[in-house]
Amino acid sequence: MSSENPTRRKILNAAWTLLEQGGSQIRMSDIARAAGISRQALYLHFPSRAELLVAVTRHLDEEKDIDARLAESRNATTGQARLAAFIAAWGNYIPEIRGVARALMAMADSDAEARAAWDDRMDAVRQGCAAAVTALARDGQLDPALDEGRATDLLWGLLSVPLWIQLRETCGWSQEAYLAEMQRLAGRALLAEG
Amino acid sequence: MSSENPTRRKILNAAWTLLEQGGSQIRMSDIARAAGISRQALYLHFPSRAELLVAVTRHLDEEKDIDARLAESRNATTGQARLAAFIAAWGNYIPEIRGVARALMAMADSDAEARAAWDDRMDAVRQGCAAAVTALARDGQLDPALDEGRATDLLWGLLSVPLWIQLRETCGWSQEAYLAEMQRLAGRALLAEG
DNA sequence: TGGTAGCTTGACGCCATGTCAAGTGAGAAT
DNA sequence: ATTCTCACTTGACATGGCGTCAAGCTACCA
Known part of the structure; x- marks a missing residue:
């Protein structure tokens, strides 16, 4: 399903980790840094912060x-x-x-x-x-x-x-x-x- | 108590009205317009949005x-x-x-x-x-x-x-x-x- | 006459999201 | 070897909040 793209996975896992640790105020730049890519590159995979978060939940549903x-x-x-x-x-x-x-x-x-x-x-x-x-x-x-x-x-x-x-x-x-x-x-x- | 200042009261009532109607995304400029003063003048009465909201709750506690x-x-x-x-x-x-x-x-x-x-x-x-x-x-x-x-x-x-x-x-x-x-x-x- | 309190206007810094343009580098296609 | 393409990078910029600052206006008071 969503496992096709390795960078996408890295982003989702990074976001998930950060969200579990920190508060709900995680920034796009935090996620990018944790995923090891540039902030702008996030937008090559997700159109917005909201859709990234939604993708994280779907990803979790799959993983869990x-x-x-x-x-x-x-x-x-x-x-x-x-x-x-x-x-x-x-x-x-x-x-x-x-x-x-x-x-x-x-x-x-x-x-x-x-x-x-x-x-x-x-x-x-x-x-x-x-x-x-x-x-x-x-x-x-x-x-x-x-x-x-x-x-x-x-x-x-x-x-x-x-x-x-x-x-x-x-x-x-x-x-x-x-x-x-x-x-x-x-x-x-x-x-x-x- | 907080009834001393008429402009302050106008601000608090305007904020309260807006908050009851609209969502939680009321801006300082919305409140200022509703109170009939400039956005900057809000800061003559309240140091920040947070303190204004807190003041609204105290005001309500008094009124109610x-x-x-x-x-x-x-x-x-x-x-x-x-x-x-x-x-x-x-x-x-x-x-x-x-x-x-x-x-x-x-x-x-x-x-x-x-x-x-x-x-x-x-x-x-x-x-x-x-x-x-x-x-x-x-x-x-x-x-x-x-x-x-x-x-x-x-x-x-x-x-x-x-x-x-x-x-x-x-x-x-x-x-x-x-x-x-x-x-x-x-x-x-x-x-x-x- | 001068001072002051309370406001106005306009401009600015900060910071996050999201966009755009130009470049780079690795691998595939030819 | 050359060229093309894809995924990414860097840097700059628009947008839209909050909060701040400076300068000016006005009404009232001494």
Whole structure:
């Protein structure tokens, strides 16, 4: 796929590394230097900073094989198992895309293209939430106080990147604590009592 | 307090109006035009964009009298009542500061001063969360799976501005739906079962 | 009459993104 | 060996924010 071009790969890896380390304020010149090419040469491969960031996320999806990870949750038999598997899969993916996610979210405020790209990816997460909620509803486990749309929104919000950042980075939770708490919280939020 | 200077007030009100309407990308020149003065004159009143935004939040706190609103939750007798009152008070304050909050959060990525100011305000919210959690614990209502710190972090996360934005703006929830769901969710998340 | 406070206009430096033009060097094609 | 082409380099430049500076205007005050 995107592995054709070696320079392109160097750029994407350099950008990814920098984004994971530094804040979201990485400049094009930083990426160029880290990739060992001139700043202008970046524009031979990516038309803009936004598209470079988007390409980094796609590159990560490939390298980390997010599809395979989510497959497990799709194969779960019960609704509860599907919910738990989805939370684990996505919750464990967030730390790996944390850097790019921050940069893309920061850019989304000012750049329509970045915004569209981020929204698109979050829509995919929402699909996963919706599928888990539907499975719960099918099993009759969904809290009657919630319709499926409302429940999906709620789960999507609980699994949002900003909340992950707040709990893990601001509050200093470990990844294990985050996952455990999210599993517990999602269960309490969505499941019928009893 | 800050009401001394009429031009200063004009600036703060203009900035506030613009921030509530437009995105977080309001420029100094926009604010100046809306306030009816020159761009350079802004700097006679505020040393930087960051400090202007911070001043807007303080100005809002004064105008909207956030202290009085929170007083109600402090006067609640039971822990549950205190929790409910705090969620209502803060949850109803968010829409009023939404614009400035967005701008300040966007700026926090790149500007240390903006970041410090925002963190400071969020710390105050955390205090409120901690007080509610402590009241619950005192009543023996806190879920034994949670210690007070963990519970406070959780409540703080649930009441975070990004989550409000996602549910209300991205998902299109009404303010009433947001409040109702938060009340329900906070109860489920924090209270002992039964 | 003179001073001062608060504003205006116009120009400038800084810094990031993105563009353009001219060159260089290695490898392929002939 | 010559030529062509591709990927890159260097250097310069436009654009558009923020923030600063200098000089001038005006209304009010002593």
